[in-house]
Amino acid sequence: MNYRLDLETLLHMLNQSTGILETDAVRIPGVRGRCRVHLRIVNGTMSNCAITDERGAVLSSQEVAFKRIQHLVLEWRYMETPSPREESPLLREEILRRQPIPVRPIWLRRIRQVNPQEFQTWPRLYRSVFSLTANPITIERIMSVIGSDQRPETIQEVIYVLVQRGFLRVENEPHPNFFT
Secondary structure, eight states: OEEEEEHHHHHHHHTTOOEEEEEEESOBTTBOSOEEEEEEEETTEEEEEEEEETTOOEEEEHHHHHHHHTTOEEEEEEEEOOOTTTOOHHHHHHHHHHSOOOOOOOEEEEOOOOOHHHHHHSOHHHHHHHHHTTSOEEHHHHHHHHTTTSOHHHHHHHHHHHHHTTSEEEESSOOTTTTO
């Protein structure tokens, strides 16, 4: 079934349904370029939500993704699936393959400074990523700031090199004093 509604209205309409909602969106606030939105609905409640780029890389997930799309009127495709109790192992595998797995944000924190002369010799993308880490920042945020100019794989490679060289540290949460 196809629907052209905002997500809150559609979820209200689907009440106790279980299935998958997808849409190809041209523009979503806070997301650069074309993207897709994937939602898993279980008994009328969202259990998984992700925004991916055209290559399938997760740009935003769960609550962050939901907040970006909840009031937008989009063209939704809905495919009803059995409730989790009734799913066959093959169907469950197909659903998992189509749905991105939600991932906790990965934070980067600068742990070492670089002298200005050396910094000027770095390629522009390295300087950009390093500059964005003046405060703890998620990899997702770095991708959204730089993303339209560079491929995600290239940005990930730069992050990897900066971590390996000891300039950045990967953490599961921002520094404890970050929000105070």
